[in-house]
Amino acid sequence: MAASQADYKDRQFIAVIGDEDSVTGLLLAGIGHVTSPPDSQKNFLVVDGKTETSAIEAAFESFTTQRKDIGIVLINQHVADKIRYRIDTYTAAFPTILEIPSKEHPYDPEKDSVLRRVRRLFGE
């Protein structure tokens, strides 16, 4: 209805934007995928202190709108905070944006855009 079958049947990868530890761990679990050359695209982005916000945004853009094979985008909450306005305005069902905690930054349910929507709906 909201999303047709064709919209998500090919989405079989999980993308991740996060700090080195989170990305390493998730890659160890086996979610890493590099598309075949010539335009080999990674489905993960390591963000450290030096990474530009524009680079994060570009990766987010690429994972959410350009690539059609990603079903879930995992993003560290502290990284999500940097592009919060993009995440708050992102309303599509596919791919799903999931904010995950990182090692240094414990999870704060108050910041999560989906949880905030839940709270707003219940009038809290």
Next chain:
Amino acid sequence: MSGAGDREAVFPTRQSLGIMKAKLKGAETGHSLLKRKSEALTKRFREITRRIDEAKRKMGRVMQIAAFSLAEVTYAVGGDIGYQVQESAKSARFRLRTKQENVSGVFLPAFESYLTEGNNDFGLTGLGKGGQQVQRCRETYARAVETLVELASLQTAFVILDEVIKVVNRRGEYLPLKAEHVIIPRTENTIKYINSELDELDREEFYRLKKVAGKKQRDTAAADAEMKAKKAAAVSESNRENVEPKDHSAPADILATGEDDDVIF
């Protein structure tokens, strides 16, 4: 009564009464269906939001454990494996499959994770030392990813349901309201009107029949009376004729025999 309220412009006939009754039934069925759909969706939605809340908390714990096991790996391997891991990632072992669930005509997609066979990008990671820790870390993270996938399904369902409920409520509130406050009362009014008109016709008909019957009764009574009178007249006539010969046999003075009975015709 018949003029009260809003009603449809129909002729009060039995046929249109039937049509109106069918219409009322349809409106009531549709109304309850829409209401039920909206209720089912809302129920589902509340359940999902509750589960999202739970799953998010669970995710916090799981990710903490996973991060800890990664720290163990770093300690055991004695160096950062991040770079090596990032470089050797080639093809995803962990993949998603989507399936659909149908809730009152709304398709909710759900992710399902599965592992592809014979695909190991990190065969050499931790070969020197800490291989066991690496293995354990992978398992921990695999479990974490499963939790994340579950959470992602819930979240997708949440986003879609949110959207659908908005639409259904817009339609589902307007239409039942319209059905409840406009269509159903109006149809009921029309039925009432038709019924009262038909009753009125019935009463008129009954009255007319009664009148006709009364008139008929009067006519018969009058006819009977006439017949009786005729009969009586005939009887008295024949009586007189019978009497006359007697008069002849005994010739008497007619004038002398007092007064005759009155002959009534």
